[in-house]
Amino acid sequence: MEERGSLKRDIAIEVKGLSYIYSRGLPYEKEALTSVSIKIFKGEAVGIVGHTGSGKSTLIQHFNGLILPQVGTVKVFGEEIKNDKKFLKELRRRVGLVFQFPESQLFAETVYDDIAFGPRNLKLPEDEVKERVMWAINEVGLTSEYLDRSPFSLSGGEKRRVAIAGVLSMKPEILVLDEPTAGLDPQGTEEILSVVKRLKSEKDVTVIFVSHSMEDILSLVDRIFVLKEGRVVVEGKIEEVFKNKEIVELFDLSVPDIFLLGEELKEKGFKIDEPFRDPLIAKKEIVKNI
């Protein structure tokens, strides 16, 4: 697929003309998605934003076949999603979905067994299961000392990291996170964001991040899709979307103060090379002007 001049980029997910109606044919049917078409490229980090009820969860559940398309198509790594048991099993291994409040799905006696659940289901040999568990716990920033503990003895943020490790242990090529920082305190939020940042820097995982928090989105993703009443109403590079006052107003996007500060300083003649995505970038850019 040819994109942006001669630059070739592999597509991870391609959605075309996707519409979805809950309780179709019943008096209370509800159209949750209307003619959604998007492309997500391999290795990129994208954000999906929109108010509650705008269709974010419905859309992302199509990515690993939890919801099958009614109208339109969804292709993952070039293959159209189809209702075939074997296909869907493989798809769910390749596309890991971290649900909202994933810690509510922890169930095993130890952290180890929880993280090992997926790989054991794949019937991998126990030494490979162990290797994956060790890799995944490290990836979410916890030490192996946690492995023998009961998941229920952990803090909220730790539980959530264990739940994410359980998805990572499947070695997904696409990781979809639905509101992963919801309900966490600032420290827990920071921990989850650094897990996602680490994954993003490893480049081979495509990250799809659903969030209400524009601060989280700004610090993590390169492109965003804004959903409103089941339609994609805006898509683009995050700094371009946030800079567009008309769009920001029209779709009621709460652009983080830190980003606005960077733009304001630029207008005042400061030499700002990078959009202010987080306090570290802001500090670096401001220091250059002193």
Ligand code: ADP
């Ligand atoms: P978001 O994730 O952005 O909050 P959802 O995809 O959950 O949005 O919901 C989109 C619309 O579909 C909403 O109007 C919601 O009430 C409706 N909806 C979601 N799930 C169901 C369901 N299981 N049955 C009926 N309607 C649903």
